[in-house]
Amino acid sequence: MSGSELGAGSWVAVAKKDFRDAVQSRALWALVAVFVVLSIGSTYAYVEAPELLGSPGGATFAGLIFFTIGLTGLFVPLAAIVVGYRSIAGERELGSIKLLLSMPTTRGSVFVGKVVGRTCVLAFGLVVGLLVGLGVGAAMLGELRIVPVAVFVAVTLLFSAVYTAIVVGISATTGSTSRATTLALGFFVVFELFWDAVPMVILYVVEGFATPTAIPDWVFPITQLSPSSAYFSSVVALLPDLAETAEATQAGASTGADAASGEPAPLYATPEIGLLVLALWLVAALVVGYYRFRSADL
Amino acid sequence: MAAIELEGVTKRFGDVLAVDSLDLTVDDGEIFGFLGPNGAGKSTTIDILLDFVRPTAGTATVLGHDAQTDGRAVRRRTGVLPDGYHVYDRLTGRHHLEFAREIKGVEADIEGVLERVRIADAADRKAGGYSKGMRQRLVLAMALIGDPDLLVLDEPSTGLDPNGAREMREILREENARGTTVFFSSHVMEQVEAVCDRVAIIDRGRLVAVDTIDGLRDASETGETLYVYVSTLDDEIVADVAALDGVGSASIEDGRLRVTADDVSKFAVLHAIDTDVTAVQDFSVVESSLEDLFVRYTNERQEVDA
Numbered sequence: 001m002s003g004s005e006l007g008a009g010s011w012v013a014v015a016k017k018d019f020r021d022a023v024q025s026r027a028l029w030a031l032v033a034v035f036v037v038l039s040i041g042s043t044y045a046y047v048e049a050p051e052l053l054g055s056p057g058g059a060t061f062a063g064l065i066f067f068t069i070g071l072t073g074l075f076v077p078l079a080a081i082v083v084g085y086r087s088i089a090g091e092r093e094l095g096s097i098k099l100l101l102s103m104p105t106t107r108g109s110v111f112v113g114k115v116v117g118r119t120c121v122l123a124f125g126l127v128v129g130l131l132v133g134l135g136v137g138a139a140m141l142g143e144l145r146i147v148p149v150a151v152f153v154a155v156t157l158l159f160s161a162v163y164t165a166i167v168v169g170i171s172a173t174t175g176s177t178s179r180a181t182t183l184a185l186g187f188f189v190v191f192e193l194f195w196d197a198v199p200m201v202i203l204y205v206v207e208g209f210a211t212p213t214a215i216p217d218w219v220f221p222i223t224q225l226s227p228s229s230a231y232f233s234s235v236v237a238l239l240p241d242l243a244e245t246a247e248a249t250q251a252g253a254s255t256g257a258d259a260a261s262g263e264p265a266p267l268y269a270t271p272e273i274g275l276l277v278l279a280l281w282l283v284a285a286l287v288v289g290y291y292r293f294r295s296a297d298l
Numbered sequence: 299m300a301a302i303e304l305e306g307v308t309k310r311f312g313d314v315l316a317v318d319s320l321d322l323t324v325d326d327g328e329i330f331g332f333l334g335p336n337g338a339g340k341s342t343t344i345d346i347l348l349d350f351v352r353p354t355a356g357t358a359t360v361l362g363h364d365a366q367t368d369g370r371a372v373r374r375r376t377g378v379l380p381d382g383y384h385v386y387d388r389l390t391g392r393h394h395l396e397f398a399r400e401i402k403g404v405e406a407d408i409e410g411v412l413e414r415v416r417i418a419d420a421a422d423r424k425a426g427g428y429s430k431g432m433r434q435r436l437v438l439a440m441a442l443i444g445d446p447d448l449l450v451l452d453e454p455s456t457g458l459d460p461n462g463a464r465e466m467r468e469i470l471r472e473e474n475a476r477g478t479t480v481f482f483s484s485h486v487m488e489q490v491e492a493v494c495d496r497v498a499i500i501d502r503g504r505l506v507a508v509d510t511i512d513g514l515r516d517a518s519e520t521g522e523t524l525y526v527y528v529s530t531l532d533d534e535i536v537a538d539v540a541a542l543d544g545v546g547s548a549s550i551e552d553g554r555l556r557v558t559a560d561d562v563s564k565f566a567v568l569h570a571i572d573t574d575v576t577a578v579q580d581f582s583v584v585e586s587s588l589e590d591l592f593v594r595y596t597n598e599r600q601e602v603d604a
Contacts, residue, residue, distance in 0.1 A: 024388035094384040102378035
């Protein structure tokens, strides 16, 4: 994707068209509505029953933010799949891609425009839902911390951009929406649902098919390959004070932040690795999606 | 300069040879018809021109740019009505044209274009509710935005009623008069015949003929056929007529005299029959249709192949 390939701003036109198209879609509004309801519901549940939901010391705003990560960490991947799986495969299946590529644009611009357009769609829903949810929480707790909210929302938007790029990248590898659905759901199942088990299986094999006695250092980076784990670590990395406060009240979660606590943290077992992993996913999704799409017969 | 130049273009989809070493040159400023039955390889060829599909072998040069390596430069000056396209159901006709204008980066009179293709009154309705003919007009309008130097149209008359097809041809003529090269495909000879300067006939991925309409007609050997009603008709009269200057062949068919003319006008032949052989009571002329020719070109090959 060189500069001349991308061309001056034709991806902007594609992104705008895509967003305009999505805004007309009931699915987008349903997505926003679902997220607003979930966000309010989870905030309410946390504030009303913090003891049950990981804050035995009582509800705090920091605890609320960390509790909300659990919601966004699951919602963003699923919403990204809904928003993005048809983005390119669907246009290829229907034939509207021919209309698009009859114009003076390139496949690279179309791909980038799609990633940006769909990210904006998802980001729009997220910002609305998070501001409403955290706003309700702030009102109920009588506490609001602007900077952490801004950082949290920003990292969540980065996470949604990465996930959208992954799903659009998957969509770009095929001309069939059913195949795109299978691949995207497969990605979700492997990297979000079962990923905790993967390092353990590797460890089991490495230990000569025996139950390991200790968890070696290299396990942590592998757990971080899951985008949502990387997202969690990124929030921890950027809001360390908040993480400490939240952790103080939080009964242990199976996250990287906790894995590193207790023992002196090895150099790589730092939450900053989350940001690196998110960046790597973004690049990998763009590269794989683009190269597959570029060489395809439409 | 050639507007389109194909050299040895071949496209294979798995076992299927869709286009077989096609060589074709379309000159600047002409209206060129690309004719062939369904499945002949027309759309694949057009898809190669637009870089939707990559050729297995050969090169396609459009407006002096390589279609594969410099596709954007090609499409910047080319208006396209692709085959098997789908409009954006949730966007209005006007949205489509605004998108085309933005992505082409040109100034364009959207109202004027809407009027020209006659969908101005539906401009603010979602394109998902358009009829096939209206979608065809909408996509033609998108193609016309930015005054392209080349129009590439795949089966432009699809979904249009006869009136719509005529309006489409008028627009093509107007664009051509402005200097635009027009390249369009069709499986109906009649549509091609009405506007084209030159025609290529493709069948099973191979070029079977490239010529002007007149050239094709001449090559079609039958030319024009006269059916003449005379008072008496027998073999002797047929022989006398056949011996006349400029008569290609003469025979009896359905109680009429069937005469083909070579190199002379049909009136000369009629006059000669009337004065030299026998009195002419009535006559009719049947022009051999290019459709017949097209069918023959494409069927003969099938028979040979079979």
